[in-house]
Amino acid sequence: MTTGDASTPRVIVQGAVEGAKHVSLSNICHGRTFDCAFAPRERWESVRGAHFDEILVTCGEDGAGRVFGVRADDNDGIVTLERMGAARGHTEEVVRVSCARASGRFATGSADGTCALWSLEATGEVKAETRFEGHPGEVYGIAWLGEGTGADGLATCSETEVFRWDVERGTLVEKAGEREAMDSVSESAATPERWRPGYLFSMAHGGGMLACGCSDGVVRIYSDGKSSRFGALVVELPVHPNAIVGSTCFVGDGVGLISVGLDGTVVITDTRMWRTVRRVTSDSQLTSACEVGSGSEWFAMVGRSGIVRTLSAFGDSNPKCTLEAKDPVPLYCVASNERGTMLACAGAGVPSKTLALASAFATKRPDPSRLDLFY
Template sequence: MATPRVVGDALDARRGARATSARVAHYGRAFDCAFAPWGRRASDSSSAWDEIIVTCGEDATARVHGVDARDASARTLATCRAHREEVVRVAFARASGRFATGSADGTCKVWDFDARERVVREAQSLDGHPGEVYGCCFLGDGDGGVVATCSETEARAWDVERGTTTAKTAPRDDLGTSGARTPERWSPGYLFSMARGDGVLACGCSDGIVRVYGDGSSGTFGERVAEVTAHPNAIVGSTSFIDGGRVLCSVGLDGTVVLTDVRTWGIFRRISAGSTLTSACGVGSGSWLAMVGESGVVRAIDAIGDASSSAQCVFEPKGEPVPLFCVAANESGTMLACSGAGVPSSAPTLGATFGTKTPDPSRLDVWMASSEA
């Protein structure tokens, strides 16, 4: 079984993965992060950045960061300022420089990023959602022309150029029961995440169910494919696919990651972290999974190996640990990135002088493979 290099190096030697930090990810909490799937493209050969990461957060912005693999440096390149409220999701198109952001303001923005010029332009605003947009992903051939979103209890497909809805899921009358800790405005069946697999969209919900819909590539967009009761009465905050799309991973606030076989939509493993989890992602193309949560560390595990002997390792962020809300890996599995709560500072601020509260800045931590012994 192939081991992703960033994870393998950490297992072989404690110095095998180098950690770096961008000075500020956001002012306030950072809710999501994603690597550009294309890394440094041939057309961007003059760029100093080997990887591009986009984060989004409580300060109503999305921020574009560049990572240089030569010296492990990370720097903020551009800031997107079109949303009116916190930005909670980000997703990339595979074959273009586009990415999308979902926000609590009820919109999904589509952005064009020019890595060479470090310029971000708002290409379209997708308006008219029934509530907050807690999930988004690109559909089609990856050119960025079609986006799927989820808001409240429905998923929609959008024509980006026209800014119009082309299809949406049917109203649901079979909603589950949300847990006692779920706020009333999010119950029941509120969609909190969206991940694209092979012809499907997996949406984690506030009632602990992962609802799986067709993505329209074969058949009708929004047709119900499966419902997986993965985290009874706990919010499902994150969904993703690993092992070449053969395994669906769902993360619940009950502190578990549930693995589902997409061939049968049957659950075959539950992984308990012992504390609240918020996000997970695949590392490389195999069976490795990285997860984060309240503990403030990144735990990576061979999710499909023998449960009694699965290889695993832990990455501890530089500086004071804070709760982490998001984790992402690059395409090759040689870099991991995470961010989360604001990092408290004892230094006085200008805002404090005038009696106003300044949000603590959150930090973007990046680990990358190293040849150091």
């Protein structure tokens, strides 16, 4: 791989100058893939007796999470994806996945109203550990607390509430969700009634804060409990009028907050002043964004077009890199490894000519989705 300077993730340099390489793995999920995440490198370097450069976890419509090993050959620059274990046990689709730092665990959030905790064994098998129950609805957000290790617990969000769980005991520590109505925030007539109070669709953790994107176009910022009471409302940012905020992420060690509206807008907020510094508009619906490389100011965004675009949060407004698979499909998730050398994405099912899965899904025959990796 090509190396850039310390301030610029290598995938950006490679994509802009030389053209990033691409590898994909078909049929990873029976239906849509909703989320993906790279596991922190230091804990996952060796499983199944073989070295992996990265570990990647996905989740999707068929109610399962899946683990993949990423292996890079330094001699020829070829990257391969290898299927590993699967996390099964949810009764409905799994919409969120998040990996803990240095513990070998990952958590999944499901439409069945539960968050499940899993560990990856040295054999490559996935072991079920704890299930967090009691959410009022779908679990659309997960964040590991204690610098991402889970030492201070696990945060989740469901409907209008945020929850903090004791990871080791599997018990609820505290929850919050009471807030005053904001008369200044308008609600779209197209928003379903059950989502109008401010339904929480995402959760990002950074700088002692939890940033949740909501159905009413507001990004609500809560305390993570480190410097003030967990769930205390810090600020409400009505930055996406009349659009559901489907994704949030922090960049630049928490200095920048990226929020993605389903109307195709991306807003960059400076968290030191809670001021909007940039607004990026796409010609197609956007669904997800992620920080590219740990601590960088770069972020990647994806959506219905199937194209991955990376930008600097505080720099030039023009895209620094555009990545596209040979047969693009609408994308629902994007993730970067810690070094910023790889971007993974997945989404809608890839149309198939076969009638597979008919017996498993009765009348529903979802097309299997594909995992794409750019490096």
